[in-house]
Amino acid sequence: MLLALPLSSQAAVLPEDRFDLLGHQYDGGGMQIEGPSVLVRKSFADTVAVSANYYVDEVSAASIDVVTSASPYTEKRTEKSVGLDYLRGKAIYSLSYGNSKENDFEANSAHFDLSQDFFGDLTTLTMGYSLGKDEVFRTGDSAFSDEAERRHFRIGLSQVLTRDLVGSIKAELITDEGYLNNPYRSVRYLNSAGGYSFQPERYPRTRTSEATTIGLSYYLPWRAGLHGEYRMYDDSWGIDATSWQVKLIQPLGQHWTLETRYRRYSQGQADFYSDLFPFQNAQNFLARDKELSDFDSTVFGVGIGVQFNRAERETFNRAGLHLWVDQFQFDYNNFRDIRVTTLPGQEPLYSFDATVTRLLFTIWY
Amino acid sequence: MTFRIVLLLLVTLLAGCSIKPWVKPYERSRLADPVMNAAGHPVAESYMNHVHQAREAMRGAEGSAGGGCGCN
Numbered sequence: 001m002l003l004a005l006p007l008s009s010q011a012a013v014l015p016e017d018r019f020d021l022l023g024h025q026y027d028g029g030g031m032q033i034e035g036p037s038v039l040v041r042k043s044f045a046d047t048v049a050v051s052a053n054y055y056v057d058e059v060s061a062a063s064i065d066v067v068t069s070a071s072p073y074t075e076k077r078t079e080k081s082v083g084l085d086y087l088r089g090k091a092i093y094s095l096s097y098g099n100s101k102e103n104d105f106e107a108n109s110a111h112f113d114l115s116q117d118f119f120g121d122l123t124t125l126t127m128g129y130s131l132g133k134d135e136v137f138r139t140g141d142s143a144f145s146d147e148a149e150r151r152h153f154r155i156g157l158s159q160v161l162t163r164d165l166v167g168s169i170k171a172e173l174i175t176d177e178g179y180l181n182n183p184y185r186s187v188r189y190l191n192s193a194g195g196y197s198f199q200p201e202r203y204p205r206t207r208t209s210e211a212t213t214i215g216l217s218y219y220l221p222w223r224a225g226l227h228g229e230y231r232m233y234d235d236s237w238g239i240d241a242t243s244w245q246v247k248l249i250q251p252l253g254q255h256w257t258l259e260t261r262y263r264r265y266s267q268g269q270a271d272f273y274s275d276l277f278p279f280q281n282a283q284n285f286l287a288r289d290k291e292l293s294d295f296d297s298t299v300f301g302v303g304i305g306v307q308f309n310r311a312e313r314e315t316f317n318r319a320g321l322h323l324w325v326d327q328f329q330f331d332y333n334n335f336r337d338i339r340v341t342t343l344p345g346q347e348p349l350y351s352f353d354a355t356v357t358r359l360l361f362t363i364w365y
Numbered sequence: 366m367t368f369r370i371v372l373l374l375l376v377t378l379l380a381g382c383s384i385k386p387w388v389k390p391y392e393r394s395r396l397a398d399p400v401m402n403a404a405g406h407p408v409a410e411s412y413m414n415h416v417h418q419a420r421e422a423m424r425g426a427e428g429s430a431g432g433g434c435g436c437n
């Protein structure tokens with residue numbers, strides 16, 4: 001959902017009127033994903049704001065999963081969403097609806113969020129609920145189709161602590177029910193010839209997860225924003241994960257802004273994950289998706305932005321251009337690179353890096 | 366989870382017991398500075414949340430532009 005609830009230190013205000021055109025690119029691990037994202041947001045009478053977003057992922061995939069068990073492919077995912085924010089007193093009510101479509105998958109979701117300021121506007125309480133329905137198909141198998149339903153419950157609190165410091169805590173519970181597999185992915189198991197063979201993955205049809213994030217934002221004495229965040233996660237598939245991030249937003253003169261961020265992420269593997277099962281149908285649930293394995297990742301990102309003000313113009317009053325480049329490194333602790341031919345289970349552990357580039361043009365009006 | 370929700374509500378209520386706002390409106394200019402908004406560009410922030418979600422098992426309670434699209 002692209003409708004941000006403001007964690008502002010001011011009284012409740014609607015999001016800014018703006019037009020955003022984002023070009024995004026992900027390049028790493030044999031995957032190239034790129035496309036635009038366009039957001040338009042407009043408020044009326046300082047009470048109602050409407051927004052619309054159009055987002056595209058053009059995927060060209062030759063990842064390790066693809067080259068070891070399928071053929072490289074290209075596909076396109078298109079996501080459209082519309083939203084409405086309503087300001088009443090110190091509360092903002094937000095409704096939004098989104099649709100995401102690709103040739104073998106369609107997701108529809110509806111979201112409701114509430115943000116309320118309390119206690120001299122030092123405290124902001126947010127609550128939200130989302131309902132999503134997925135339809136899953138399999139290319140080349142017209143007989144296959146299945147569904148999944150997803151529910152999100154979230155609550156958060158933002159608190160002004162001093163004139164320089166804001167703290168926040170938020171929690172989100174997500175429950176999924178239905179077909180949660182990737183319909184193309186396989187696990188490998190040892191065969192009687194001493195090598196390995198593949199069989200389709202098999203996941204549970206339910207998953208419940210909870211995530212909690214604690215954040216602090218501090219205004220540094222020389223005018224810069226320092227933002228720290230720690231996030232904890234666990235789910236009913238046995239996965240535990242944590243991440244932390246530090247971000248610095250540093251203005252350079254009147255027009256320029258420099259951003260840097262460093263993030264570390266670490267997760268344990270799902271109960272039913274294995275890089276190499278001992279035999280076929282070794283257990284009721286089977287996974288070899290590297291996103292469910294034990295791994296660590298780091299991100300280092302740099303961004304530069306420039307903004308120009310145009311006083312008292314009728315068309316728009318501010319424009320900006322921002323460029324961010326983020327460098328990811330993924331190191332898997334129990335997912336082996338089976339492009340290397342050796343004894344099963346003796347292959348080197350897999351790792352890859354990726355570069356994510358974002359170029360954003362914005363007009364505020 | 367229940368514990369965390371209770372904790373959140375407790376913090377809210379305790380905050381309500383404090384009689385007066387200890388940071389006055391005229392003392393909040395620094396907090397209102399754009400540098401204090403870690404997610405000042407929602408489209409760019411949502412995209413980065415999507416990149417993380419697509420490659421990690423962790424989901425939910427993302428930065429302020431989060432909320433999830435209901436898709437994987």
